[in-house]
Amino acid sequence: MLAPGFADAVHDAQGTFRAVMDALARPGLLQRLDAGLEPPAPLTSELAAIALALTDADTPVWLDAGLAAAPEVAAYLRFHTGAPLTDDPARAAFALIRDPARCPPLSRFAQGTPAYPDTATTLVLALDAIASGEGLRLTGPGIDGAVRIALTPLPEGFVAQLAENHAGFPLGIDLILTAPGRVAGLPRSIAVTEG
Amino acid sequence: MRDAPYPERPDPSPQPSPERERGPGASEAGEAGYNFAYLDEGTKRMIRRAILKAIAVPGYQVPFASREMPMPYGWGTGGVQVTAAILGRADVLKVIDQGADDTTNAVSIRRFFARTSGVATTTRTTEATIIQTRHRIPETPLREGQILVYQVPIPEPLRFLEPRETETRQLHALAEYGAMHVKLYEDISRHGHIATTYAYPVEVAGRYVMDPSPTPKFDNPKMDQSPALQLFGAGRERRIYAVPPYTSVRSLDFEDHPFRVQEFTEPCALCGASGHYLDEVVTDDSGGRMYVCSDTDICETRVAEAAR
Numbered sequence: 140m141l142a143p144g145f146a147d148a149v150h151d152a153q154g155t156f157r158a159v160m161d162a163l164a165r166p167g168l169l170q171r172l173d174a175g176l177e178p179p180a181p182l183t184s185e186l187a188a189i190a191l192a193l194t195d196a197d198t199p200v201w202l203d204a205g206l207a208a209a210p211e212v213a214a215y216l217r218f219h220t221g222a223p224l225t226d227d228p229a230r231a232a233f234a235l236i237r238d239p240a241r242c243p244p245l246s247r248f249a250q251g252t253p254a255y256p257d258t259a260t261t262l263v264l265a266l267d268a269i270a271s272g273e274g275l276r277l278t279g280p281g282i283d284g285a286v287r288i289a290l291t292p293l294p295e296g297f298v299a300q301l302a303e304n305h306a307g308f309p310l311g312i313d314l315i316l317t318a319p320g321r322v323a324g325l326p327r328s329i330a331v332t333e334g
Numbered sequence: 335m336r337d338a339p340y341p342e343r344p345d346p347s348p349q350p351s352p353e354r355e356r357g358p359g360a361s362e363a364g365e366a367g368y369n370f371a372y373l374d375e376g377t378k379r380m381i382r383r384a385i386l387k388a389i390a391v392p393g394y395q396v397p398f399a400s401r402e403m404p405m406p407y408g409w410g411t412g413g414v415q416v417t418a419a420i421l422g423r424a425d426v427l428k429v430i431d432q433g434a435d436d437t438t439n440a441v442s443i444r445r446f447f448a449r450t451s452g453v454a455t456t457t458r459t460t461e462a463t464i465i466q467t468r469h470r471i472p473e474t475p476l477r478e479g480q481i482l483v484y485q486v487p488i489p490e491p492l493r494f495l496e497p498r499e500t501e502t503r504q505l506h507a508l509a510e511y512g513a514m515h516v517k518l519y520e521d522i523s524r525h526g527h528i529a530t531t532y533a534y535p536v537e538v539a540g541r542y543v544m545d546p547s548p549t550p551k552f553d554n555p556k557m558d559q560s561p562a563l564q565l566f567g568a569g570r571e572r573r574i575y576a577v578p579p580y581t582s583v584r585s586l587d588f589e590d591h592p593f594r595v596q597e598f599t600e601p602c603a604l605c606g607a608s609g610h611y612l613d614e615v616v617t618d619d620s621g622g623r624m625y626v627c628s629d630t631d632i633c634e635t636r637v638a639e640a641a642r
Contacts, residue, residue: 149370153422156382160420163389164563164578193386195379232383253507257387257396280392280539281578283561309541313390326390328539328578 142178144191144219151175155192159315163324167277167286169269172322179211181237183265185317187215190263194222194233201231201248201260205238234262240292245300248312256309259327267291269318279305279329288323290316301331364452371418371451377401381419381574385565388576393538394506395489400572410443411569413466413485417447420481420565421464426454428462433470433611433628440468459631469532471553473610473629476562478579484547486568489575491535491545511543514586522591531596537584538577546583552595552611557583602627605636 145151151174158170174188194200200222206212213224225231228248236242242264251259274289275298290297304311304327311327325331364370373381377399384398403411421427427447431440435457443466444455456462459474466483476482492502495513505511514535521529534551538544546554547566557564557577564577577583587593601608603624610632612625627633 149375150423152375152378153370153420156378157420157422160382160385160389160563163386164576193379193383195376197380198383254503255397256391256394257384259387261386280581281389283559283580309391309394313386328390328392 141218142176142215144176145174145188151188152192155188158322159189159192159324162315162322163313163326164281166279166281166324166326166329167271167288169271169321169323171320172317173320179209179215181205181209182212182215182235183237183317183319185319185322186235186237186263186265189315189317189322190216190222190233190235191219193261194220196221196223198232199223199225199230201225201228201234203234203236203238204241206235228260231260234260236262236264239264239266239290239297240294242294245304245312250307250310250312253310256311259310259312261313261315263315263317266316266318269316269321269323271323276332276334277325277329281324281326282329298331298333301325305330365449368450370423371421371447372404373401373415373418377415378419381415384574385416385419385576388565388574389563389578391542392577392581393536393542393544393575395568395573395575397572398574400569403569404446405442407570408487409439410466410468410485412567412571412574413468413483413569414443414446414567415569416483416565416567416574417464417466418451420483421447421451421453423451423453425463426456426461428456428459428465428631429467430465430470430472430629430631431468432613433472434630436630457631458635459629469548469550470611470628471549471556473627473632475556476560478561480562482560482562482564484549484564484566486545486547486566486573487570488533489545489566489568489571489573491533491543506542509541511537511586514543515588518586518588522588528587528591528593534593535586537586539581540584543586544575544577544583550596550611551585551593554583554585554593555595559583598625600625602633605633605640607633607636 155174158172162170172185176184176187178187248260268291270289274287278285308327314325316323384396388396429440429444431437448455459472464481468485490502496502518528532550533548535543536546561579566575585593598612604626610627613628616623
């Protein structure tokens with residue numbers, strides 16, 4: 140049987156959106172995200188909540204290999220959001236990534252155009268854990284000085300890709316990072332360095 | 335509420351009976367027959383996506399599919415749509431028009447959300463989680479977690495220099511803002527100083543030049559490194575843009591003509607404050623006038639504290 144969506148479609152969607160908005164407005168600060176969803180594996184509760192809150196028929200969604208291999212995930216997302224699924228990361232408005240270690244290069248997603256940088260893909264990553272106060276150093280709009288954030292796992296070469304993504308500002312993808320019960324934002328406007 | 339100079343008009347429409355307000359199908363507090371905060375969920379999703387991209391690219395104007403609202407364009411439909419998309423049950427909403435909580439536009443928008451969403455409303459800047467504003471930033475410093483929603487009539491700062499949207503898009507893409515500096519320079523050559531006093535252009539996070547909406551330039555410094563999130567909605571022009579908290583907002587100027595705000599020679603006639611933005615109020619037909627705070631909340635708070 141198909142797993143249910145939000146128990147309260149209006150307020151759960153609003154709560155999920157506000158957590159994501161706060162996360163992007165204050166990059167590197169962890170926000171609570173608990174929508175109580177139990178989607179089919181390997182989709183996580185956080186990825187599902189963000190997909191249900193933000194995607195619909197107007198937003199092509201790209202699934203990573205692990206999610207695309209599970210037909211129940213596609214069925215769940217199609218039923219609850221109506222969003223078309225796409226194989227082409229450059230056409231995706233949203234990309235759901237269950238296995239960040241095998242995420243395609245960030246440059247393969249839609250980067251936006253100089254006149255319309257808002258047409259870039261928003262990537263939603265499922266991580267095992269996010270910790271604030273240690274790890275990568277973030278600076279930029281939304282951050283009072285600098286903050287640190289540690290991502291587990293941290294895919295190889297990810298920091299260099301993030302630096303390249305930021306260097307292309309105002310073009311570039313935006314990241315929503317999730318871990319169980321948590322969400323953090325990493326928009327293209329943020330400079331990321333190690334150490 | 336202070337009784338002058340902006341008396342709140344009595345509402346001419348009959349109040350709905352409690353049964354009608356909580357009829358069958360009503361959400362727990364909102365008006366029956368309407369979704370929470372008026373907009374349908376599909377519209378909210380579309381606006382929410384635009385807000386997220388606006389935050390990711392500070393100062394850039396994101397197009398959105400602005401809806402017809404139950405008020406005319408020019409009355410804050412952009413701000414109302416942004417507020418409706420972000421509003422939640424736990425929010426406390428304040429609405430100001432030119433700094434005042436008790437003018438027609440502010441009262442009607444506050445009542446609109448009270449009826450369609452049932453959220454708590456306030457006139458106190460310190461109590462509010464969301465403040466929708468037309469043309470002012472509260473004098474009370476905003477704090478982390480607060481959201482300031484601006485009603486914007488013309489979001490494009492270059493519009494009066496270049497009427498074509500295709501061209502202004504290119505100018506923003508190339509960060510080509512020379513024409514704006516020429517306009518400010520022409521002010522100096524004609525008047526001896528920069529004569530622009532409201533909708534004074536700002537550069538956000540060192541990249542996009544943005545219209546701060548028709549706030550007096552007096553308020554521009556409050557936008558810089560504000561702990562609050564600032565969202566801008568232009569309903570007729572269908573644009574949403576944003577300034578995240580702790581973001582640099584620099585008013586354009588020249589080394590030899592640095593940006594300066596208005597100064598007032600006398601304090602507020604009601605609360606005695608200096609350093610607040612003042613409205614001129616004509617008190618009779620023989621030239622009498624007084625200057626009072628445009629921000630009614632801080633003025634009333636100060637008057638009440640002085641009376642204690």
